[in-house]
Structure formats: structure tokens, C-alpha cells
Amino acid sequence: MPVGIDDLAIYIPKLYVDYKDFAKARGIDPQKLEYGIGIRKMALVDTNQDPACMAANACLKLMERNHLHPKDIGRMYVATESGLDESKAMNSFVVGMLEQVYGEDAFEHAGGIECKFACVSGSYAIYDNANWIRADENNGKAAIVIVSDIAKYDIGSAGEYTQGAGAIAILVKDNPRLLSFDQKVTSTIIKNEYDFYRPIGKETPLVNGNYSNLLYLIQVRKAFDGYKEKAIKTGLISLKDGESITDHIDYFSVHLPYRKMGEKALAYLLRHEWRSLPRWRQVIRELGMEEPLPKDPRGTIESILADVEFMKTDDKFRRAFMQTSFYNEVYEKKMASSLEASAIIGNLYTASMYMGFRSLLEFEYKKGVELEGKRVGFGSYGSGSSAMVFSGRIQPGYKEVVKKMNLEDEIGTRTKLSMEEYEKLHEGRTLALNESILHNSREFVLTKVGGITADKAGFREYVYAN
Ligand code: HMG
DSSP states (O other), X not given: OOEEEEEEEEXXXXXXXXXXXXXXXXXXXXXXXXXXXXXXXXXXXXXXXXXXXXXHHHHHHHHHHTTOOGGGEEEEXXXXXXXXXXXXXXXXXXXXXXXXXXXXXXXXXXXXXEEOBTBTHHHHHHHHHHHHHHTTOSTTOEEEEEEEEEEOOOTTSTTGGGOEEEEEEEEEEESOSXXXXXXXXXXXXXXXXXXXXXXXXXXXXXXXXXXXXHHHHHHHHHHHHHHHHHHHHTTSSOOOTTOOGGGGOSEEEEOOSSHHHHHHHHHHHHHHHHTTSTHHHHHHHHHTSOOOOOSSXXXXXXXXXXXXXXXXXXXXXXXHHTTSHHHHHHHHHHTHHHHHHHHHHOOOGGGHHHHXXXXXXXXXXXXXXXXXTOEEEEEEEETTTEEEEEEEEXXXXXXXXXXXXXXXXXXXXXXXXXXXXXXXXXXXSSOOGGGOSOOOOSEEEEEEESOSSGGGTTOEEEEEEO
């Protein structure tokens, strides 16, 4: 029985900062942001929005669009790293909001939890729910996994231009219209790391930027090795002489903290997979330089980063490789469409890769490419750190869903903030919930945090604004 993604609905807050204003204010070359990072607009939440109401807005959209009643849903998971409470799960807030629309106790029959492992937890949540359906525990019902986050970094830090905010609600069911997961090939890796983390009570993360970039590449590659082993063992993919597993994957959708990271992840993966194949000699010929090796190829990430000479030559090699016809053919055909959305939204943490998948579907469809049967390989990464690699095939019913996709329309009319307004919002100087910049209708907003008495301190109240 095919199980996978039937539909996904997005909610992106309508405030944003433009990269040109940002670059001017921080004294950065705008070309660095547009091409070096790959960002043009960064989505930001208003004073009366939080990850829970974004999640509820995405979920309501998904349910209304698919004429789903709460009785059709057996599980609702929220994966996030922007938790609101140490104990009370974010999906309980979401249920509370949705019950304002569907009636009290409408979801009482269902279940679900909040999941956390930085950006990768949404993938674990989807995997677990797909298996809940495969195990026939679902009593004919579907699962909704919502990925919702606010990526917020310190003002003036290098992470500041990789901010973003938004939520995606993903409908996981049998006989899905969009994508059916390949079975028995999902591969994971986990290691205790401090590349990016946010201690309790701290609003912005502590980041080891260059370390996090390299760790992401290594962990996804290691999980990909596990995927490859399983794909060959189960017969999902069989390799002929000179072939690479990347030849058998039609699209790559990877975690996107920023657009350029996707491009770099593809380069890293292709180098790893092609190095031992006859085609690599042709690549080297086109490049006109040999691939450099670190002083200690078995060294740690720290020792590789400290090998300044190697890092310099490797950067030069990687940049040159990304200019070759070999890389560009794969990039244009298998990845470029998945990166479109990231450039106008920013990092969505748990939702980033799924926004990339949605972007891939919409923009490939608009190019007129026939997608049925195409295999998508996913590289999900979460700092801390864990990676998950899996794949799925686009299903015959995909057109029914994809033909209606329109990113700009679904985001809606957006309001550009001046840098002054942005900084005020960032620092919480406009904290009052009723002082929101926008007055959006037909969506959930946060109206109150805490009660008059101490026992109501953590209460959060939301309304559906008409
Ligand atoms: P940075 O200091 O801006 O890096 O930090 P940079 O100086 O190396 O510049 C970035 C790129 O811009 C380089 O290109 C420059 O050459 C280029 P590359 O070498 O990559 O090809 N550049 C220019 N291009 C055109 N014109 C110019 C110009 N100048 C420079 N004039 C960094 C970048 C990503 C490290 C920083 O923004 C950061 O710390 N971000 C937050 C952490 C992050 O996103 N890490 C990514 C991997 S970890 C991850 O994805 C997990 C995460 O999502 C969290 C989670 O799991 O929950 C973060």
C-alpha cells in the first residue's frame, strides 16, 4: 500500500525585510546576500503571531482545501524548535484553535505530540506517522504533521541574514496524490554536537557558523551512504558499471537554511559519489585541477577547518566544480526548482525542506515537466545533530494538487518593513499583542499571554480574526 504525502498547505507571515535594505543597514554587499547566501526577502512574524498560530493557520487551510473533517484525522503532530512551553505541546494549542472552528472536542478522538530535533524533527514525525498508517493502526484515518518555526538570530550576527518564519501542514495518508515513500530505505545518523543550539530561556541560538555548514554536509552524506546501502540491498536501485546512485534520483530536496546551502550540498554529494567513477576523470579534465586532500583525511571537523591551506584550495575546487557542465546539468534538472521559495522566505527550520519540496513541484510543473513516477531524494538535517535521508516517487494524482499551487498567491500580499520597524520588532520594543503592524482577517492570532492570577501565567489565548 503506498503511503506518503497527499497535500501540503503553507502559511507564511506577510511581513518581510528586503535584502537591499538589509545589506545597506549592515554595510554588506547586496550581491553577497543575493548570490552568496541566496536571499531576497526574509519573512517575519508580527507582534500577534507565534509558531502555534502559524501552525493552526496552515492546518486550517489544509483541512478546508481538502474538505477534511476532524473525524478524518487520527493524529496531529507538530514538529518545531520554537516551542512555547517546556511541557505543554504545541499541537494542543493548535487543537484549541481549530476547535474554535470545528467545535469543542472535535479532535478528542485523535492523538499526537510535539517533536523536537532542530530542523530534522518534521521528517521523523512524517516517518513515524507513515509507519502508523502502514501498521494499520490508523483505523482508516490520515495524519497531519505540521512543521512550524521562527528562525531568529541576533542583530548584527552572521546568522541574521538567514532568518525566516512560516509553517507547513502536511497530509500523510495511504494512496497519496503527491508522493509515496520508498520503503525500507530510510537512513538516519545521530551524534552529540554543538553546531547550533538554543539553551532554555534564550530567544536566539548560539551558532558555530562554518562548523555547522561542514557538519551539515558530512552528516547528510553519511546518512546518504546508509540510504545507498539499503537501496541496493532491497533492490530499489541497481547500479550498472560506471553508474552513480545520483543517476537514479530525479530530484534532490534538501534542508535549506539558505538557498546557497542547497547548491553546496549537491556539490558535496556529487563529489563524494562520483569520485571513484570513470566520469570523474572527465570532470577533472574540464576543471583543469586535481581535487585537494586535507593534511589528515581522517581528521575531525575542527582539524579540517583548521587546515587553512586545504580549506582555501577546497573552496576554489568546489566553486570551480559548481561551474562545470557536469554539475550544472544535475543542478538545473534536479535541484534548481526546489530552491525558488527559499530565496523569498528564508530559513523555516523544520519547514525548510518541505517548502523546498513544494517549490520543486510547483516550478517543475510550470516548466511543463512530466513528474509522474519521478524519484525525489530527501536530505533532512537538524543541528545537534541528526540527518535523515529517504526517497519517494511522485504519484499519478499529483497534477490535481500541483496545478493549483501558486506560491505568491498563497503567501498573499506582503508588507515590506523598514529596517527601523524590523529592528523594533526584533528587539520586542513593540511587544503589545494589540499593536500588530497588520490586521489580517480569516486567520488565527495571539490575543493574550498569561492571566491575571499566577496560576494562569502560561495561558495563551488565540482568536480566529474575521
Ligand atoms: P558568512 O560569514 O556570511 O559566510 O556566514 P561567508 O563570508 O563565507 O559568505 C557566504 C557566501 O557569500 C560565500 O560563498 C562567499 O564567497 C559569498 P561560498 O563560499 O559559500 O560559495 N560572498 C559573496 N558573494 C557574492 N558577492 C559578494 C560576496 N561576499 C561573500 N560580494 C553562515 C554564513 C551561513 C555561516 C551564517 O549566515 C550563519 O552562521 N548562519 C546560521 C547557521 C546556518 O545557517 N548554518 C547552516 C548549516 S546548519 C543548518 O542548516 C541547521 C539550521 O537550519 C538549524 C537547525 O537545524 O535547526 C541552521
